[in-house]
C-alpha cells in the first residue's frame with residue numbers, strides 16, 4: 208500500500224504572515240510551487256499563500272516590503288502524512304486550490320501534493336501492478352485468457368500460448384471459441400466449467416464472467432492441467448500401496464515394533480505393541496518413550512549408539528525380548544528401532560530344550576511340587592479375605608483344621624497356605640486323598656507296615672504317610688470318604704499322637720498337624736451313622752467354609768487374568784485378554800466346577816486361540832449352551848447351516864445381545880462392542896427380523 212509520505216513533495220521551508228512580498232516572490236520562484244504553506248511562530252499551519260494571492264498584491268501595486276498576512280487563504284484542505292494514497296484521491300481531485308498540504312500529527316506542514324505529482328505516481332503504480340499481474344499469470348501453471356463482452360480475446364498468458372502452441376498476437380482479437388470449441392456464452396450463469404483435451408493433456412476450464420466497466424461484461428477463462436494432478440494421484444496410490452506392503456511386512460515380521468526419534472519421542476509403533484503393553488493410541492504417538500514404555504530402555508541406545516538385545520522380560524506371563532537398533536544418518540544417530548519378539552520364543556525354547564536333552568541323552572525330570580502361600584490365593588471377595596485373615600491366625604497354631612466347600616473351590620490350596628504360614632511351614636506337607644486309595648490299602652498307606660507284614664508286601668516294609676508327615680502337615684483330602692474302622696484308628700492317633708505300623712508292635716510317636724477337607728455334609732453323615740461323631744468334633748476344632756465361585760463373582764475375571772498369565776507361561780501361548788462377549792458369558796455361567804473348572808476352561812480356550820484375544824468360539828460348547836449361546840455344533844449337517852462356525856457364533860451373539868437389550872439396538876451395539884452401522888449390516892446378512 209502506498210502512503211502519502213512516499214509520493215508527496217517534502218516541505219523544508221514555509222512562509223510566515225510577516226514575510227514580505229519580495230521574499231515571497233523569491234521563494235515561489237525557487238520552489239516553483241503554486242501554493243505555499245504559511246505557518247505561525249511555532250511552525251503550525253495557519254493557511255496558504257497562492258499564486259492568485261500574489262497576482263492580487265501585484266495588481267494593487269503594493270510596496271515590495273508589504274507583509275503577506277492579509278492575502279493568506281485560511282480555508283485549506285490538509286491531510287495527515289500517514290494516510291494511504293487511495294483514501295485521499297477524492298479529496299485532492301475536489302480541492303479548490305488543487306494542491307493538498309500534508310501535515311504531521313502536530314499540524315506542522317511536512318509536504319505538498321500537487322495534481323501533477325499524484326498523476327505521476329498513479330501511472331507509476333498502475334504500471335507496477337500490471338507488471339506484477341503479468342508475472343503472476345505467466346509464472347503460474349494456470350492458463351489465463353481474458354475476453355471482452357463479446358468473447359473476443361484481449362489477453363492471454365504465456366501458459367495458454369504454450370498450451371495451444373500459438374503466439375499471443377495470433378490469438379488476440381479472436382473469439383474464445385478458437386481455444387474452447389464447445390464454448391457457450393449465451394447462458395446467464397456467472398460461472399461454467401468445461402473439460403478440454405489438447406493433445407495428451409486434459410484441462411479443466413473454469414469460465415467466469417467479470418464486470419469490465421459499469422455497463423459491460425467480459426470473461427476470464429482459467430485452464431488447469433489435470434494430467435499433473437492425475438499423475439500425483441497415481442503416485443500417491445503407489446506410495447499408499449507401498450506403505451500397506453511395508454506395514455504388513457512389519458506387522459508380521461515382528462511381534463511388535465516401536466521407533467523413536469533423536470529426542471526419544473515415539474514416531475512409529477505397530478498394533479501388536481499396543482496389545483501387548485495394553486496402551487491407548489493417544490498416549491503413544493509423540494510422547495517420550497521413557498514415559499510410555501520405560502521397561503524397553505530404548506533411550507539408552509540414543510546415548511550409546513550401539514545395538515543390543517535385552518534379557519528375557521515378561522508381561523502377563525508372556526516372555527519377550529527386545530532387539531534395540533540405532534538408526535544413523537550421516538554418522539549422526541537420528542533414532543532407535545525396537546523389535547519385540549515373543550510369539551516364537553516358546554517354540555524356540557522347546558526346540559532348544561529337546562535338542563539339548565537329545566544331545567545329553569537324558570529325559571527331563573519332573574518338577575518339584577510347588578507350595579502355596581496365602582498371597583497366591585487370588586481374591587477380591589470380602590468373605591474370602593476374611594477367611595484368609597483368620598487362616599493366617601489359625602495357621603500359626605497346631606490345631607486341627609477342617610476345610611469345607613464345593614469341589615474345586617480351592618480347599619487344597621488353602622491347606623497349603625495354612626501349612627506355609629504355620630510354625631511347621633518348613634516341614635513336609637503330605638497329602639492323602641482318602642477317596643482315591645482302595646479301602647484295604649488305606650491303613651497301610653496311613654501307618655506303613657513292617658517288613659513281611661503280609662504276603663505280597665515289600666520285605667523292607669513301607670513308611671506310612673503319618674511317618675512322612677512327621678514335623679509337618681498331613682492333609683486328609685476327601686475325609687468324608689474314609690471308612691468307619693479307619694476313622695476309629697485316625698481318631699486314636701489324633702488323641703494319643705502315636706500309632707502302630709500294620710503288623711508292628713512298636714508305638715511310634717508323631718508330631719503331625721492334621722488339616723482335613725471335604726465337600727460332603729459331615730453333619731448329615733454323623734446323623735446317618737456313616738461318620739464318627741467324635742472324629743467329627745475332633746476335626747472340626749477350627750472350620751473354614753470356602754464359598755463357591757458363583758457366590759464370589761468378582762473373582763471370576765480376576766482369576767481369569769491370573770490364569771491367562773499363568774497358562775501363557777506354562778503353555779507358551781501369547782494370549783492378551785478376551786473379547787467383550789467372552790466376559791459376558793463367563794459372568795453369566797454358574798461354575799458348578801468352581802475355580803478348577805474356570806482354570807480348565809481357560810486352558811482349553813487359550814490353546815484354541817493361541818494368540819491375541821480369546822473369542823466366544825474358543826469357549827467350550829457345553830458352557831456356551833448353558834448360557835444360551837448355542838453355536839449349533841451338532842447341527843453342522845443341517846442345511847440351514849450355510850454359515851461358518853465363526854458366522855454362527857456371531858449370529859448367536861447378536862441374538863443374545865438383542866434379547867438382553869430388549870431389542871434396543873444402541874444397547875445391543877454396546878454389549879457387542881460394535882458400531883450401529885455394523886450391526887445393521889449383520890442383521891441384513893443374517894436376515895434377522897427385528898422390530899423397530
Ligand SMILES: Nc1ncnc2c1ncn2[C@@H]1O[C@H](COP(=O)(O)OP(=O)(O)OP(=O)(O)O)[C@@H](O)[C@H]1O
Pocket residue numbers: 583584585586612613614615616617618619620621684726766769802803806
Ligand atoms: N483363589 C485361588 N487363586 C488361584 N487359584 C486357585 C484359587 N482357588 C483355587 N485355585 C486353583 O483351582 C484349582 C482347584 O483348587 P483345589 O484343588 O485347591 O480345589 P479343591 O477345593 O481342593 O478341590 P477338590 O475338592 O475337588 O479336591 C487348583 O488348580 C488351584 O490352584
